[in-house]
Every structure is written in C-alpha cells, then in structure tokens.
Amino acid sequence: MLQVRQASVFFEQGGGRIVQALKRVSLDLPTGGIVMALGASGCGKSTLLNAIAGFLPLSEGVILLDGMPVERPGADRGVVFQKDALLPWRSAADNVALGLEYAGMPRRERRERAEALLRLVHLEGFADARPNELSGGMRQRVGLARALATDPKVLLMDEPFGALDSQTREHMQDLLVEVWAKTAKQVFFITHSIEEALMLGTTILVMLPRPGRIVAHWELDFVQRIAAGEKAEAVRREKRFGALHDEIRTLIHAGEQVGSVQ
C-alpha cells in the first residue's frame, strides 16, 4: 500500500518567488484501486505524481510504499508519461523489455514477455515496429506495456491519454479497465477530464490550486461495474453519474474563481 502523509512541496520560481505546489497532502492508494486526480492545471497534480515516482523530493512529509519511505525512482512504481518517453531507436518489443533488461533477464525470456505484454495491449504484430512508425495511441499502449513489464506495485499515469483524439482515448480507457481487471495494481491517474475520472476511478480526488491541495474525494463503483460487463454507455447515462459530474465541475470552477481573486 502506498501512503502519502502530510506532503508539502515548495518551489522557488524566477525572481525568488516561492510557490507552494502541495500543501499537507495525504492520500492512500489501495491495492486494486484506481485513484483519479482531477483539478485545473497548476493545482499540483503532476507535482504529486512526480513525488510518488521519486522524481521530486518533498519539502515536508513522507511517502511510504509498504511502510518503506520512497526516495528515488524504482521499478516498484511504473510510470506512463503524457508525452511518450519511448526510446526512438528501439523497437516496440525492445522498449517494453527495457526494464526486464535492467533486471538482468535473459534475451529470449525478455522477448517472450514483451510479446505477451504487447498482446495484452492489443499490439500483437507490432513487436518490431519503431515508435515513429506507430500512431500516438499505439505509442501510449507501448508505454503502458513497458510500465507493466517489471510488474510494479504502483502504476502512475500523468494525463496519459490527454494528447489523443476522443475515439482513441475511449479505446485506451477500455484497455486500461481491461488491464486493471487482470492485474491488481495501485493506480494513480491524473486527468483534467471529469468524464474520464468518473469512468475510470474507484476514487476521485479533486485538487485546487494556490496552494495545491486535496479538497474532496468520492468512492465510486462505475468502473467495477463496467469491468463486470455493464455497458459503459448505460453507466454514463445514469442520474448519479450526471449529478457527480455537475458537482465536481462546480467545485473545480469555484476553486478557480477564488484562486484568481487572491
């Protein structure tokens, strides 16, 4: 279980101005849960994710993974980036196998596992394609397979579908649900789409800026029901879905208003 406790982050910006990107943020990532972080841009979502990934030290507070403090990046926390961070000189399979290579797995075994992961994200037949031969959606799927390869406990995703067109985005959401149902991970997923948060999250966090903080959270069951076979369309048309959508939008909007007055 990953726990964030009283995490604060201060940045120094140009001209010596101090910005508080996170203010005493606490959260748990339960195993088998998808925690969706929502909020206007600049409210500290990426800062929080980067701290969990180990890319960024905290000013105050602590992050624990199974009781052990998290200080640097590691294979127990897989990251899917918004802009794909694939290596352009490696084939899709070799990109997926990168973490396995680091772990010292023999070449043949690596290749087999990479191909199995590419099947999992529906990219069979593209093992030898280079990233620049793949579409944006396919590259994000390679990125997901790569992050899953080392079987991390935590999966961190920073607006991974943000740059995709809406149709590809829906495919990717279905895929994530499918993968999530097969592998019990603690997922932390950033988005600025309320709809995406409602469709994918077992928990939704809403963050507000200046200083970045969590102001509300909801436990949901839409994604469990979709994974169990209910139609996504039907779930989306439910009254509670629409009501939550409006409530969250109002909350984020009001926070922005307050923020801009300050």
Added chain:
Amino acid sequence: MTLAAAKDKDQDQATPAGSSRPNTVRPRTYGLADRPTLAISLAALAVLLVVWELVTRFGLVQSLFLPTPGEVWTQFVAVSTDGYAGATLSEHIGASLLRIFTAAVIASSTAIPIGLAMGLNRWAKGLADPIIEFYWPLPPLAYLPLMIIWLGIGESSKITLLTLAMFAPICLSAQAGVRGLPVERINAALSLGGTRWQVLRTVILPGALPEILTGVRIAIGVGWSTLVAAELIAATRGIGFMIMSAAQFLATDVVFVGIGVIAVFAFTFSLGLQLLERWLVPWKGPQ
C-alpha cells in the same frame, strides 16, 4: 457552388492516379526541407572547371600562378608514379591518413566520455570547462612551437596537435547531446529500475549519438585543416609536407595536386560519416 463545378470535382476524384501525373505541391517552408541539391552542385563544379580551363587556355593568368587542368592532371599522374619530394603520392597520402586517423581515434575515445561526463556532472563540467574554453579558440599554429619543444619533431607532436584540434568539437557536441535529452526519457529509465550506468549505456549514449557524430564530422574537417600545419614540423612524408615543398619550388601544379587530394579525401570522409550516421541513427531525420 454551381452544378457544373460540383460535377468537375466529382470527376477529379474519379481520375485514377497515374493516368497523367498530377501537379504535386509541397508546403512552403524556410530552408531546404531536404530537397535534392546534387545536380546543382555538379553543375556548379562543371562551370568552375570550364572557367578554369578557359582562363588558363587564353593566357589570362600565367601558368606559374594557375596551371591548366590538363597540366595538373599530368602532374598528378607523374607524382603518383614517380613520387615527389622523396616519396610517392600514395606514401604521402598514407602518412597523412595515419596521422588523421590516429588523432581521430584518440580524440574520440577521450572527448566522448569527457563530454558526456561534462553534460552529467557538475565537477566534471567545472574542472574541464576552463581548460577547454581556454585552448579551443587558439589557432593550432600558435601552440605548435610548444608541441615541438615538449614533444620533439617526431610523430607524437603532430598527432598531439591534431588530437587537440579534434578534441574540442567532439567534446562540446557530446555535452550538447546530453543536454538536449528529454528528461522524461531518463526518468522513464530510472523508474524501470535502471542503474546510473545502465541508463548511461541504454538511454544517454544512444540519445547523444547524433550530436556526437556531427561533432566527429566537424572534428575530421578541423583535422584536415590542421594537417598542413602539423606537417610543417620537419616531416618527410605527408600531403601537407608535399604541398609545402612544392610551394618552395613554385611548383604550382603539385600544390594543386595536393589540394585536390585533400579535397577528395575530406569529402569522402564526410560522406562516409554521413552514411555511418544514417546507419547508426536511422530514427533521426525526416519521419
């Protein structure tokens, strides 16, 4: 839109491609956008040769200053078979190539790791920066006397001079290559469990390779231009030496042979490195 225009449009779409080649267009861009330049270059060379031939044939310039293309060719054949200044042309070329090649190997194998380290480590950057920034702008001819005093007049002073001249461009480009890497790639590798060494080998080095190869190309060019200076140091072989000896006897045609040989080799090296680049970094370039 009129009915006639609509009909026209339908017909356009129905025209099978290839029945008559359509007038294809490209977006307007700045720069070249990889349009071919070979034909233009060949034409320019041809014009230059014709002008040279005409200028010398009609005696506009004395043959002492500018020999005819024919004379240069005759001299090229003579120097190839009989030699000049105590060695055949191929021996001169061999001596020069060996120096350039040795210097390139030494410079690359030191400048690449040092440049990478400078791009990654504060101490490496802090220590090496003042030294490189100090000597890099100096013309090699200025520190040539020091090389002779310290290392004598043998091969080592020549190769050291060439190595120093080639070191800086490779080192600076390796550094730039590291700086230009997207931080996401490094972070991704670290979060896949890569150690510093593994990340260096699998992400940083290949990522910096295109810049490094550009640096090597520039360095080889710098090497050729430093070569003549290096071979001033009491050499008995070498293209630069051959040119200098010929100049003393006003053998302009031999000077031209030497210049031609250097040009051909420099061009070949550059082309070879471009091919190497295309082979090593096929993901770079037009997508």
